Amino acid sequence: MKLRLHTVKIHPAVDGEDSPSIGAELTIHFPDKQLIGGMIALTLFHPAPETLTLAEIERLAVAEALAALG
Structure with missing residues (x-):
């Protein structure tokens, strides 16, 4: 299984909310x-999401998704 970043949106x-x-959105x-x-x-949630690169966001999102999938 491969997970790839498809869409990113930064919300204030x-x-x-603390941050x-x-x-x-990831494609599977x-x-x-x-x-x-x-x-x-x-x-x-991240204190400064605008400082992250797309690669860093993808790593965070993939890790979170894999943890949720068990």
């Missing part, structure tokens, strides 16, 4: 299977 902190958030691809794939969306 709103009332009641801004990153909205990320199974290279050894045909016609199986999908998307997963998640929100990550």
Whole structure:
């Protein structure tokens, strides 16, 4: 299974939130299977998301998704 960053959105902190958030969508691809794939969306909180590179956001998002999938 491969997870790749597809979409990123930076959201400012709103009332009641400690920090801004990153909205990320990952594509899911199974290279050894045909016609199986999908998307997963998640929100990550980070104190300064605008300082992160796309590669760093992808690493954070993939790690979070894999942890959630178990």
